[in-house]
Amino acid sequence: MTLLASARPVRERFVGPAIEAEHLVKRFDDLTAVDDVSFTVPQGSVLGMLGPNGAGKTTTVRMMTTLSRPTSGTARVAGHDVLADPEAVRRSMGLTGQAATVDEFLTGRENIRLMGALYGLSRRAIAARADQLLERFTLTEAGDKVVKDYSGGMRRRLDLAVSLIAAPHVLFLDEPTTGLDPRSRSELWEVLRELVSDGTTLLLTTQYLEEADQLADRIVVIDHGRVIAEGTALELKDQSGKAALVVTVSHADQLEAARALLAAHVAEVHVDIAARQLTAPAEGLTDMTRIARVFDGSEIVLDDLGLKRPTLDDVFLHLTGRRAEPQADDIEEPR
Amino acid sequence: MTTTTLDTATTESLTITPPSLRRQVRTMVWRNLKHIRRMPEMLADVTIQPIMFVVLFAYVFGGSISTDSTSYREWLLPGIMAQTMTFSCAIVALGLTADLNKGIVDRFRSLPISRASVLIGRSVSSLIHSSIGVVVMAVTGLVIGWRIRGGVGEALLAFGLLLLFGFAMIWVGIVSGSLLKSPEAVQGVMFTVIFPVTFLANTFAPTEHMLPALRVIAEWNPISSLVQAMRTLWGNSPPAGPEAAWPLHHPVLMTVVWSVGITVVLAPLAVRAFNRRTTD
Ligand SMILES: Nc1ncnc2c1ncn2[C@@H]1O[C@H](COP(=O)(O)OP(=O)(O)O)[C@@H](O)[C@H]1O
Numbered sequence: 181m182t183l184l185a186s187a188r189p190v191r192e193r194f195v196g197p198a199i200e201a202e203h204l205v206k207r208f209d210d211l212t213a214v215d216d217v218s219f220t221v222p223q224g225s226v227l228g229m230l231g232p233n234g235a236g237k238t239t240t241v242r243m244m245t246t247l248s249r250p251t252s253g254t255a256r257v258a259g260h261d262v263l264a265d266p267e268a269v270r271r272s273m274g275l276t277g278q279a280a281t282v283d284e285f286l287t288g289r290e291n292i293r294l295m296g297a298l299y300g301l302s303r304r305a306i307a308a309r310a311d312q313l314l315e316r317f318t319l320t321e322a323g324d325k326v327v328k329d330y331s332g333g334m335r336r337r338l339d340l341a342v343s344l345i346a347a348p349h350v351l352f353l354d355e356p357t358t359g360l361d362p363r364s365r366s367e368l369w370e371v372l373r374e375l376v377s378d379g380t381t382l383l384l385t386t387q388y389l390e391e392a393d394q395l396a397d398r399i400v401v402i403d404h405g406r407v408i409a410e411g412t413a414l415e416l417k418d419q420s421g422k423a424a425l426v427v428t429v430s431h432a433d434q435l436e437a438a439r440a441l442l443a444a445h446v447a448e449v450h451v452d453i454a455a456r457q458l459t460a461p462a463e464g465l466t467d468m469t470r471i472a473r474v475f476d477g478s479e480i481v482l483d484d485l486g487l488k489r490p491t492l493d494d495v496f497l498h499l500t501g502r503r504a505e506p507q508a509d510d511i512e513e514p515r
Numbered sequence: 516m517t518t519t520t521l522d523t524a525t526t527e528s529l530t531i532t533p534p535s536l537r538r539q540v541r542t543m544v545w546r547n548l549k550h551i552r553r554m555p556e557m558l559a560d561v562t563i564q565p566i567m568f569v570v571l572f573a574y575v576f577g578g579s580i581s582t583d584s585t586s587y588r589e590w591l592l593p594g595i596m597a598q599t600m601t602f603s604c605a606i607v608a609l610g611l612t613a614d615l616n617k618g619i620v621d622r623f624r625s626l627p628i629s630r631a632s633v634l635i636g637r638s639v640s641s642l643i644h645s646s647i648g649v650v651v652m653a654v655t656g657l658v659i660g661w662r663i664r665g666g667v668g669e670a671l672l673a674f675g676l677l678l679l680f681g682f683a684m685i686w687v688g689i690v691s692g693s694l695l696k697s698p699e700a701v702q703g704v705m706f707t708v709i710f711p712v713t714f715l716a717n718t719f720a721p722t723e724h725m726l727p728a729l730r731v732i733a734e735w736n737p738i739s740s741l742v743q744a745m746r747t748l749w750g751n752s753p754p755a756g757p758e759a760a761w762p763l764h765h766p767v768l769m770t771v772v773w774s775v776g777i778t779v780v781l782a783p784l785a786v787r788a789f790n791r792r793t794t795d
């Protein structure tokens with residue numbers, strides 16, 4: 181097995197959740213950036229914090245990682261209170277901030293060495309670990325090059341590698357894939373899954389619904405500093421309405437006949453003439469097979485018949501009345 | 516990505532033992548010195564720039580500036596050294612704002628280390644940076660005719676005072692680096708404030724011929740005390756004339772007083788400004 185975190189140091193074990201946020205509030209002058217945010221992340225699981233730009237994700241992460249002092253409320257990481265024992269929190273977690281914060285005038289290897297030394301690891305352990313991390317993140321060749329010459333994706337990978345130097349129990353990732361191309365993104369997801377399978381607890385913020393859907397065990401949807409929904413991806417999708425049955429008719433002249441037939445079996449039918457599509461609410465697969473049989477016994481020729489579950493995008497639209505996905509020009513290029 | 520098994524043999528040695536403050540500072544300094552090695556042009560401010568000043572003043576204006584000592588070039592050199600050391604504050608401030616802006620300081624703050632190590636590391640590196648300049652200046656000086664004419668003890672005392680003054684300047688740098696938002700702003704402030712201050716002194720021309728009001732300011736300028744102390748200790752100029760202000764008659768004492776005074780006043784402000792800048 182590929183065990184990225186297998187070199188986890190023998191460190192104090194702890195009981196209880198890996199991360200707990202308790203009524204976190206952060207005010208900047210008259211702006212309430214984070215407004216009474218609470219959640220719990222069990223050990224070994226992944227929490228996705230989903231929200232649009234300016235929702236308060238970064239501010240929440242900064243409070244949980246001791247970088248910013250909550251106006252009120254508190255948080256615990258690996259059992260340590262961020263206010264009472266920030267030092268212990270820093271020992272048990274790793275953080276990859278929103279902008280890649282590697283030193284661009286050092287080489288990749290030197291960046292890892294820098295952080296390793298600041299964690300107090302032995303010189304030998306750092307050297308061995310650096311080799312492993314560089315290899316794991318396909319940076320072996322670039323390891324002795326100055327980071328200034330790295331691409332955005334390489335910087336992100338190095339940034340993550342650097343956060344893993346001390347094999348932390350809990351990892352905070354603030355928009356780890358924003359600005360990455362789809363390939364780099366799925367590569368990074370791969371590494372994150374591997375970390376999780378080794379028992380690392382992950383909190384990641386994202387603006388991408390797909391990312392939350394792919395990686396997170398539970399999702400907290402945050403908007404204007406408030407938690408507006410929480411649950412598994414499936415639960416959230418269920419909240420925003422049931423699935424729909426979508427029937428696509430082959431010939432436009434059969435659309436009306438198909439509508440009449442469908443209407444006899446379901447409560448409500450929506451017609452999209454241009455797409456030759458009929459949509460009806462459905463409970464699940466049994467509804468679909470029942471309707472399939474109805475059409476099977478008719479003259480009507482179908483292109484497609486399927487069950488459409490709501491996407492997280494629908495969920496967000498349902499919750500806030502807005503779309504969550506960032507517009508192309510919102511995407512910041514990591515430096 | 517490749518598939519690698521992370522070696523479990525390192526498990527024991529990965530134990531986090533928060534490093535001693537010394538190791539933290541050593542690591543920070545290592546990083547900053549790497550920067551200088553990667554970008555030797557960073558040293559221009561303590562090498563090319565002062566050499567340029569030496570050439571400009573010694574050879575271009577030198578003929579028209581009269582000093583009591585025999586050679587203007589010899590008289591000039593301690594002035595250039597003091598100016599170079601004063602610019603330590605710019606080195607510290609630039610490094611600090613750059614790290615703050617790039618989120619590097621936040622990264623350090625998320626580690627189990629002392630927040631002070633960032634500042635101490637910066638300070639030590641900047642003193643090393645300036646010291647490289649002092650060595651370059653001294654060599655340049657020896658080439659153009661500057662000599663140490665006093666004893667060894669006095670000569671070392673002069674270098675010690677120079678470093679002490681550099682230490683005081685570091686706090687100026689931390690205050691400005693924490694208050695100003697960008698390297699450009701730091702550069703602007705340094706050029707419009709610190710640069711003229713290094714001229715409003717006895718660095719490049721004797722104060723005797725200045726307007727009376729300016730002369731008082733120049734002679735009470737801490738930089739003048741330092742320059743006068745170095746000139747006296749190195750034997751590069753006779754003692755100040757009877758009409759000179761009090762500090763120039765006690766330059767060694769006053770350099771110490773100024774350096775300690777600036778440190779005592781600015782250090783708490785600097786730490787407060789830095790903490791405030793890094794709290795949210
Ligand atoms: N240091 C700060 N001072 C003032 N306002 C801030 C500060 N940091 C963040 N904000 C504001 O708080 C809100 C939440 O920001 P942020 O947490 O960065 O959101 P997100 O990470 O979800 O995009 C935004 O309106 C932002 O402008």
Ligand SMILES: [Mg+2]
Nearest residue numbers: 237238239278
């Ligand atoms: Mg953010």
